[in-house]
């Protein structure tokens with residue numbers, strides 16, 4: 369089996385002898401595109417900077433293929449790591465043309481004109497060679513930054529919030545386009561973002577961080593459907609927890625009836641449990657004895673996203689086809705249709721995730 373392209377093993381890193389990120393371990397395979405996702409200040413940029421070689425590692429190791437890049441005893445300088453970087457603020461040289469900005473990333477002896485032409489074609493900026501950064505839009509400047517980062521043919525590209533200065537529409541389009549460019553060239557990348565939608569659509573794997581720790585490194589699908597902690601479940605996607613009690617290894621009694629998953633949990637019968645219900649788990653059911661009051665509705669086109677209040681005051685969300693229109697204050701019949709449970713023993717119970725048997 370091919371070795372991972374990048375492997376972080378128990379990495380601790382920070383600033384001025386103060387450890388900010390702890391026990392970070394993950395690996396990425398050649399061609400994989402990944403993201404680090406988490407709230408502000410959780411240590412995403414610090415992790416990225418440690419991979420780039422701008423911050424030292426006080427414990428653990430970082431390897432690129434077979435090369436040890438960082439350990440407490442060794443640190444290869446950033447410029448020798450064969451890793452490219454793209455920053456939020458583009459960091460282009462304002463006094464240099466597009467061509468010269470890109471050439472800056474090329475080795476001295478390289479046949480520059482041909483490479484620049486190829487790179488500009490790749491990022492869809494053919495003909496922009498002689499423009500200056502101030503003559504370009506934000507999206508175009510970020511494409512130039514990408515071309516410059518790709519110029520030395522890095523094995524890995526690190527991107528720190530590269531799209532966050534762009535308006536929503538453009539950032540979606542550009543992130544899709546950059547993903548296609550990277551995939552077409554087989555370039556691995558790690559994106560730092562706090563935008564979950566962006567992380568999901570951009571990445572093969574996503575790492576969710578909190579307080580300097582990596583809580584889960586997984587596919588977007590698993591993060592959404594199989595979050596391993598209360599925090600990840602909450603941070604990823606929409607939905608609400610409702611409370612219940614375990615009545616068997618697979619089932620929980622809740623105010624929405626008995627909810628049964630597709631596997632057994634090692635909880636003790638009677639344990640207070642919180643079950644996550646995503647908006648797609650709660651469906652309208654006019655004949656259901658369970659009624660909920662519409663407290664908020666957001667029209668999404670094909671679907672309307674409702675916030676519904678249950679008789680106990682708990683809130684659940686539901687996506688309902690928009691031609692079935694309900695008004696705020698109206699009571700509607702609902703039921704749960706979920707093929708698996710995302711359930712944790714209640715936070716009062718130590719906030720421990722329930723472990724499947």
Ligand SMILES: Nc1ncnc2c1ncn2[C@@H]1O[C@H](COP(=O)(O)OP(=O)(O)OP(=O)(O)O)[C@@H](O)[C@H]1O
Nearest residue numbers: 383388406407408409410411412413414415560562
């Ligand atoms: N140069 C620095 N010196 C000292 N502490 C720093 C430095 N840079 C960041 N920190 C601290 O390290 C912690 C993690 O910061 P980091 O930038 O890695 O978080 P982040 O997850 O990327 O956040 P954001 O999404 O806001 O960019 C923060 O508490 C921050 O204050």
